Amino acid sequence: MNPTAISSQPLLLSDAEELRDLVESARRDGKTVALVPSMGALHAGHLSLVRAARAECDFTVATIFVNPTQFAPGEDYRCYRRTLDADLAALAALGVDVVFAPAVEQMYPDGHTTTVDVGGVALPLEGVCRPDHFRGVATVVLKLFHLAPAHVAYFGQKDYQQSLVVRQMVGDLDLPIRIRVCPIVREADGLALSSRNEYLSHSERRQALALSQSLRLASELYCVGERDAAVLRQRMREVFNSAGIGDIDYIALADRDRLEDVAVVGDETIALVAARVGKTRLIDNHLFDAPFAIHPAAR
């Protein structure tokens, strides 16, 4: 066999046993194994996680699974973009070793009943707006950690609360895996990359900038000394109002570890926003320990 061909073309698997065998064999060979879970429809944000994984580990598994249990009825599970061929091409170009793209029946066979409820950091914010979401996320992530027993799993700061939920689960359940959280990749104008940006019309795309602009404003005010969370929240709300976005789920200034609201903003604070632009629900966030910066997509 030609080793070049093997390294440039990831092995596409849908069978869980095959996946586990491959990962265990890579571990036996002394390789460090990376896991990059996603729902596919890959963009440069996802690919930044893959790049980090490739740079830091010897063997990279990417998973593509639109997980039904993290969508509520009426959310976009059915119309979520499925672009497996393009995803495979992008992952091949980055030298991913294995792509696991299971069927729903593989992950949730008839009769499955066990779920993971993390509590704590899973309860506020997204936990209020999407009450069953993190149960679905934690359950599928735990399953993926078992099916692909990696040394390191890569997540994006874009879904900040999700990264906290996963870390909490890893700690509470003594899972032998390290969690790496990579920076948010943004368009040049600040919009955080998201698979759901594809749903936006031209004018909604412009309105959607309010999320990142509100975070940038909060950062700028913080950098010139504003520490009052109520003031920052009000100024952020004005950005949404000016953009004509009325359907705001939350504008939060919270402790970065527990996600509890703070009255006084400091370096340990995070600003998190969630709003609906047209029918599309978008989220974004900013950690105050550094000024708002745009991490553009790598070319």
Ligand code: AMP
């Ligand atoms: P998803 O396919 O939406 O479940 O996302 C898979 C992973 O990609 C999650 O860990 C996300 O946080 C991460 N991700 C999504 N968008 C971005 C982005 N703009 N920058 C960095 N990571 C991202």
